[in-house]
Amino acid sequence: MNEEKVIEMFKEGFDCGQVIAAAIADDLGIDRQIALKSAAAFGGGTFDAGICGAYIGGLIALGFKYGHSEENDLLAKGKMIGKVCEYKEEFSKLHSTKIGCSEILGYNLTIEEDSKIIQEKNLLFTVCPKLVVDVINIVKDI
Numbered sequence: 001m002n003e004e005k006v007i008e009m010f011k012e013g014f015d016c017g018q019v020i021a022a023a024i025a026d027d028l029g030i031d032r033q034i035a036l037k038s039a040a041a042f043g044g045g046t047f048d049a050g051i052c053g054a055y056i057g058g059l060i061a062l063g064f065k066y067g068h069s070e071e072n073d074l075l076a077k078g079k080m081i082g083k084v085c086e087y088k089e090e091f092s093k094l095h096s097t098k099i100g101c102s103e104i105l106g107y108n109l110t111i112e113e114d115s116k117i118i119q120e121k122n123l124l125f126t127v128c129p130k131l132v133v134d135v136i137n138i139v140k141d142i
Helices: 005-012 016-026 030-038 040-049 054-067 076-097 101-105 112-120 127-141
Strands: none
Touching: 005 016, 005 101, 005 127, 016 030, 016 040, 016 054, 016 127, 030 040, 030 054, 040 054, 054 076, 076 127, 101 112, 101 127
């Protein structure tokens, strides 16, 4: 997945987390439609400029890779928790400890004046695609 493909998916109406979930699902042979739906509620920082949808998409993707689905599977759960901690560490190396949409963009999507600046600076098509590719690569490497 490269930035151009991310932008293409954005133009198709998909959000950061959905792009990440779909990319990892494709790699794992998981149903793409279910992957897209699993991350659909997290666009625009959960649609209130909160936690970044790409950040959450990475967590969803880790669940696809390492999540437990059997009762009392503490070994798998422990492994997943370790992978989540690794993900958080790798994410912070690239993007500091900023996990909020408004922190990452520097503006709040829910504030009209900020939203105009985001559009004028084209941040959703410059900052976000790079972040999405970074998260996909982190998840693939974990």
